Amino acid sequence: MSKQLLLGDEAIAQAAIDAGLSGVYAYPGTPSTEITEYIQQSRTATERSIHSRWSTNEKTAMEAALGMSFAGKRAMVCMKHVGMNVAADCFINSGMTGVKGGLIVVAADDPGMHSSQNEQDSRFYGDFALVPIFEPSNQQEAYDMAYSGFEFSEKYGEPVLMRIVTRLAHSRAGVESKPQQPQNKMTFSEDPRQFILLPGIARKRYKMLIAKQEELVKASEESPYNIYTDGPDKTLGIIACGIGYNYLMENYPDGCKHPVLKIGQYPLPKKQLERMIEACDEILVLEDGQPFVEQLMKGYLSQGIRIKGRLDGTLSRDGELNPDTVARALGKENRSVFAVPSLVEMRPPALCEGCGHRDMYTALTEVLRSEYPLHKVFSDIGCYTLGAGAPFNAIDSCVDMGASITMAKGAADAGLFPSVAVIGDSTFTHSGMTGLLDCVNENTNVIIVISDNETTAMTGGQDSAGTGKIEAICIGLGVDPTHIRMVVPLKKNYEEMKQIIHEEIKYQGVSVIIPRRECVQTLSRKKKSK
């Protein structure tokens, strides 16, 4: 079969389609978004009626995928690393229930925080849940692992965590496909109580999960993704996980002189690790993200063989790996010939010209700064987080999906006035609705601005779960309809916007202001496609 040029994300999507996927469930999040988008745009996926509509958040996605697995079919759930925190309740328990149909959970980590609030490493979640983890080093491996991952999941009766990083997710390379498999028929577990985690059953399932660990280690030892390559210079052994292996080989184009253990499947293969410890004087661990393997190898007291990596300063503790940092860890140096001239300025991202969020922030900050110098604005995750930058400098927080409303509530409880939340429509339905109910139940004195651009804009304009339903949701949650205020954020409406903001700050209770105007990016795409 000929090679297709695919992003790492797309390779996973194509593999899942080829492996007989019945449904993908996801909430958009960089760098995972393109997996689901690829399936949505795939003709084969449409012909095969593969479910691919966006979920409201990562938790609903994870649960729906587990439900599909419960019914015997192959399911995949995709999210960015911080989405794992939202999905964690179900994810951890899916290790306990196990699966029926093959289930792959893709977590796309973002070392270096290109588009994220932290650089948490999802392998810790896999370890926490005691489930197997696959970590591809290139696009072809991403395809192969996803393709065979469903069968592996069914064989061991556990979900599989597939951990990728930005540089793999968003890099293209030629990928060869495998033959298409049919979808599973609907079947159910032979054990009718498999998915009922009542304490009495959960205790048994936990023992089963623990007992499975030995088999999983054995599978890792026999895995084609965990390869030990011997080398003549045994002063150092190198453990290279995922794309860390690429940076190593970039520095040794003709083969590495040290023994190398390439890791692509967890739990770690004991046999190969023992071989390396016996053969080598020291070990260097190359892993993108946090020092997961290094910490396991080193132990808290650092006794035994010397382990080098991010914890002893051989590599930086934070940030993503690259060929240069890995070169330095190997005692080499890639030298620059030219330097960046001092006149080059930073060019941070900014809200698009003509964006409705701009008009919202302009009106909001004018009112707050002129009359309420003690105000605070709690913002959220989305394009409008860029209100942190010039010329707005409008926000005081950005923490996690939905935190604007609840942090504004807590601060109002503490006595802050005015306490303002700014959240987008998609983030509101993702995780803001529950916080709004908390505010309603206590009639907290907050002003909640739901800046509605009718899309999930930051990740590229995916459908937003609440489009056309935002007011109805607010009314349903108990917000007084006279304090749900609609406005079109445009320059010509500044006076009206400012008037509404004034009135709602004066109102003692829950106010919701909804500036609504379609995202300029999705609008221009629609116009172009016409």
Place this chain on the structure above:
Amino acid sequence: MKKDIILSGVGGQGILSIATVIGKAALKEGLYMKQAEVHGMSQRGGDVQSNLRISDKPIASDLIPSGKCDLIISLEPMESLRYLPWLSKDGWLVSNETPFVNIPNYPAKEAVIKEIGKLPHKVVLDVDKVAKELGSVRVANIVLLGATIPFLGIEYNLIQDSIREIFERKGEAIVELNLKALATGKEIAEGLI
């Protein structure tokens, strides 16, 4: 054969369309390829770059090591300078001359062009102006791509084929316009070196 290329510009300028044309041609030639892109937040008017690696041998890293880049292709002059630490001693820089000013502290255009002028191997041309003269500002990217032909290491006719394929569904007039943009860029570069 090995070509390590950095494409740079400002989010929204469309550096990836250049990468697509080169990538298609490279695959046709049976070469290995890796192309690391930037998606997400920085696409909102921030600085963006893509590492494009082409080789007749398998490629290890998605990212180009410092000092090893053979060619910087930039749609924006200040952005071309941001990636100089990656440029090799013999590497070429091909950049658009017209600044994209969306920050208040953008340096003087003359100073930016002067900095580029200090490099031993460079081509600077006003692709926006050339594209406008050809009939559409939308072919500016292809004019720039044309200007890289002398340094690209991929046959000119393969790049032409790639353009034909990509623009085919938009009609013969668009194909011809883009091929003309490519040829014009190439001629300008050849006249400058």
